[in-house]
Structure formats: structure tokens, C-alpha cells
Amino acid sequence: MKLTALISTVAAFGLAAALPAVAGTWDLSSEYPVGSLQGQTADFFAKAVTEKTDGAIEVTVHHGAALGYKSVDHFDAVGDGALQAASSAFVFWTGIDPIFQLSSLPFLAPTSQDVHDLYMLAKPEYEKVLEDNNQILLLATPWPSSGLWGNKPFTSVADLDGVKVRTYDVASTETMKNAGAFPIQISWADVPAQLSTNAIDAVLTSPNGGVGVQMWEQQSDFTNVNYASSLQGIHVNRDAWEDLTPDQKAAVKEAATEAEALGWDLLSDATAQDFDTMRDNGMTVTAEISPQFSADLTAAAQPFIDDWITATGARAQTIMEAYSAR
Structure with missing residues (x-):
């Protein structure tokens, strides 16, 4: 009887080890409409994460401030773990750190290439501020010029x-x-x-x-x-990030890279449309x-x-x- 129980336990353990780790559901808050460029980018990211992790991570996007959070609230909500993730306009974080003002400085970057160049130069600074506040910056994409x-x-x-x-x-x-x-x-x-x-x-x-x-x-x-043409970033709580396996982290990063590319590509035709x-x-x-x-x-x-x-x-x-x- 004891041997049977032991065999059953070992078998169950082996089966569990063979299954992918389940990280659960991430709630991703955004105060912008589903049809906006940022809404489309967030939805693409969410779908890509679920597909690339074989359903281990399901990202639910809540558009239009449906959860009651605005971009200015997202910084603390994600850092504290009230939200697993959010899509936030950097322009509302200037009171947190002035570096987030950069992309919305008036008339500084007149073309999409200028906007992208400025982003790449400033990206390490954006990442550092978020890392210092228990968060990971996954991607950033632009709004069409105001x-x-x-x-x-x-x-x-x-x-x-x-x-x-x-x-x-x-x-x-x-x-x-x-x-x-x-x-x-x-x-x-x-x-x-x-x-x-x-x-x-x-x-x-x-x-x-x-x-x-x-x-x-x-x-x-x-x-x-x-x-x-100011930036909007998708960021995730560091604790939620650390709960992922190395393969899941790689999958989320791949989804973020693809979503970021989509967001920048959408910019080219968005204004004319x-x-x-x-x-x-x-x-x-x-x-x-x-x-x-x-x-x-x-x-x-x-x-x-x-x-x-x-x-x-x-x-x-x-x-x-x-x-x-x-």
C-alpha cells in the first residue's frame, strides 16, 4: 500500500514536471479606446503572449479606464502589484521623473524617424526608472503628433x-x-x-x-x-515577471518586440487614415x-x-x- 502510494506520488510529480508552468492571468489597464493605436498594440501584445506561452499566461486588456485607473495611476498600481501590467502614456509620469517629459517636448521631433531616434537614446533611462520602482518596461510606441x-x-x-x-x-x-x-x-x-x-x-x-x-x-x-508625438509604454510588475520561467520570459519579450514593431508601423498611415x-x-x-x-x-x-x-x-x-x- 505504501509502495503504491509512493509510485502514485512519483508519477504525479513526473506528470506535473512535464506540464508547462501556469503563470495565470495578467490584467493590463489602459485608459484609451480599443480602436486607438495604443489599444490595437495592447491587444496584439496580449494575444501574442497567450499564443507564445501556449496559454500559460493570459493577458486581459481593460480599455477605456475600465478598471478605474488612468495613466498617472498606473505607475504606482503596477509597482505595488495592484495591476500586473498597464499601457501608460509617459506624458502623465513627468511628476514622477522628468525624463518622461522627453517625448512630449513640443516641436522637438518632427518626423517619425526623429521620434524613434529619441526613444532609442532615452530607452535606458526609462528602463532604469521603472526598474527602480519594481517594474519592467516591455515596449514603447508613439502616438501620432498632437x-x-x-x-x-x-x-x-x-x-x-x-x-x-x-x-x-x-x-x-x-x-x-x-x-x-x-x-x-x-x-x-x-x-x-x-x-x-x-x-x-x-x-x-x-x-x-x-x-x-x-x-x-x-x-x-x-x-x-x-x-x-509622445510615447506610451507597456510595463509589468517585477514580481509577476519573476514568477515566469525563463522560457516564458523569452516568449513575453518576443511578443513585446513584435507588438512594438506593430505600434511603430501603425504610425506611418494612421494620420492620413x-x-x-x-x-x-x-x-x-x-x-x-x-x-x-x-x-x-x-x-x-x-x-x-x-x-x-x-x-x-x-x-x-x-x-x-x-x-x-x-
């Missing part, structure tokens, strides 16, 4: 005079203020409600972000000022602004950029020098 949604076209700084513009960080707030607008800093999840109550007149965000919430229902115009969608829904799109308006906006942004470089110190200086020397 523009101004409103009920009129914006063709000069005079058109901004006194306009209540939704901004999303200190840089955009200072830039819009210097340009003559009345900036109000608001999280993305709160924008539709603020528009519906006329608390704001215009919104600084990407074409893709506005299309994702059908902003043509409340705004008639979009002006492409090519403000900044979003402009078409806006026009199909009755919006007027101003695809380019005058050189004078561009110069005025750049001048409005420069004081903040100078202050950011000084405040961020050697890290900023090193990145900016390498970026200029490409």
Missing part, C-alpha cells in the same frame, strides 16, 4: 487668444499659455465630459485619440500643428499651418524646453547632445 481639436480652425496665435484648451502636461500647459490660450490640464478619460459641459473649448491631442472617441460629435475642426475618417464625419481638417504660426508656437515652447534641460541635468544633456549629433 494637434488642436476645436469648433474653428486655428491659423495663428490670435486664434488661440482666450480659448480654453485642454492640455495634458506642464509643457503643453506652458506652451499654450505663452501662445495666448487659457490652458486647462485634464486627463484623457475626463475630456468628453469636460467638452459636454463647455468647461473647455478645444483639445490638444492626436488625431487618433480624437477619432477613437468620435470627437466630431462635439468638435467641428482639427488643426494639425504637429505638436509632439484619421484625417479621412474626420472628413467622412463632416469635420474640417487643416493639414498644415503657416510657417509663421509654426514659428510662433515653437517660440512659445522654447522657455519650457530650456528649463526642462536644466532641471533634468546630465541625463537630458547627454540625450540631447546625442540626438543633435545623429
Whole structure:
């Protein structure tokens, strides 16, 4: 009897050893719509992880702040383990570490290649901040460059005079203020409600972000000022990461690499497609602004950029020098 029990135990142990380790389910929070570029990237990542780990890890993406978390909340929620993972806009982490301001500095990286070059130069710094806070950065992808949604076209700084513009960080707030607008800093999840109550007149965000919430229902115009193409990262709790086997970690990294490539590829056609969608829904799109308006906006942004470089110190200086020397 004892021998039978021993054989059964050994057999069960052997069977368990032959099966893949089950890491369970990761909840991945995002405050953006499922149809946005970041929503598509998160869903691709989730599906790829499940496939590459043979179902050992299932990632459930919760779009539209469905779990009650916004990007600004994700940093602590993932670090503390309240969430296993999240997709977060770096622009809302500038109060945590100023390095996260880099990708949203106004008019610094006008092309997608510039945005990617800047990301690669700064990536080690992003990774270090997250590692110091019990997290792993898996990937980062860009938003299309921000523009101004409103009920009129914006063709000069005079058109901004006194306009209540939704901004999303200190840089955009200072830039819009210097340009003559009345900036109000608001999280993305709160924008539709603020528009519906006329608390704001215009919104600084990407074409893709506005299309994702059908902003043509409340705004008639979009002006492409090519403000900044800021980054969004998918990050995971370090303890959840350490629970994975080496093979599972490799599979998740492979999924992240593929999702990151997708996110950057989506950028190339996204703006043109979003402009078409806006026009199909009755919006007027101003695809380019005058050189004078561009110069005025750049001048409005420069004081903040100078202050950011000084405040961020050697890290900023090193990145900016390498970026200029490409």
C-alpha cells in the first residue's frame, strides 16, 4: 500500500514536471479606446503572449479606464502589484521623473524617424526608472503628433487668444499659455465630459485619440500643428515577471518586440487614415499651418524646453547632445 502510494506520488510529480508552468492571468489597464493605436498594440501584445506561452499566461486588456485607473495611476498600481501590467502614456509620469517629459517636448521631433531616434537614446533611462520602482518596461510606441481639436480652425496665435484648451502636461500647459490660450490640464478619460459641459473649448491631442472617441460629435475642426508625438509604454510588475520561467520570459519579450514593431508601423498611415475618417464625419481638417504660426508656437515652447534641460541635468544633456549629433 505504501509502495503504491509512493509510485502514485512519483508519477504525479513526473506528470506535473512535464506540464508547462501556469503563470495565470495578467490584467493590463489602459485608459484609451480599443480602436486607438495604443489599444490595437495592447491587444496584439496580449494575444501574442497567450499564443507564445501556449496559454500559460493570459493577458486581459481593460480599455477605456475600465478598471478605474488612468495613466498617472498606473505607475504606482503596477509597482505595488495592484495591476500586473498597464499601457501608460509617459506624458502623465513627468511628476514622477522628468525624463518622461522627453517625448512630449513640443516641436522637438518632427518626423517619425526623429521620434524613434529619441526613444532609442532615452530607452535606458526609462528602463532604469521603472526598474527602480519594481517594474519592467516591455515596449514603447508613439502616438501620432498632437494637434488642436476645436469648433474653428486655428491659423495663428490670435486664434488661440482666450480659448480654453485642454492640455495634458506642464509643457503643453506652458506652451499654450505663452501662445495666448487659457490652458486647462485634464486627463484623457475626463475630456468628453469636460467638452459636454463647455468647461473647455478645444483639445490638444492626436488625431487618433480624437477619432477613437468620435470627437466630431462635439468638435467641428482639427488643426494639425504637429505638436509632439509622445510615447506610451507597456510595463509589468517585477514580481509577476519573476514568477515566469525563463522560457516564458523569452516568449513575453518576443511578443513585446513584435507588438512594438506593430505600434511603430501603425504610425506611418494612421494620420492620413484619421484625417479621412474626420472628413467622412463632416469635420474640417487643416493639414498644415503657416510657417509663421509654426514659428510662433515653437517660440512659445522654447522657455519650457530650456528649463526642462536644466532641471533634468546630465541625463537630458547627454540625450540631447546625442540626438543633435545623429
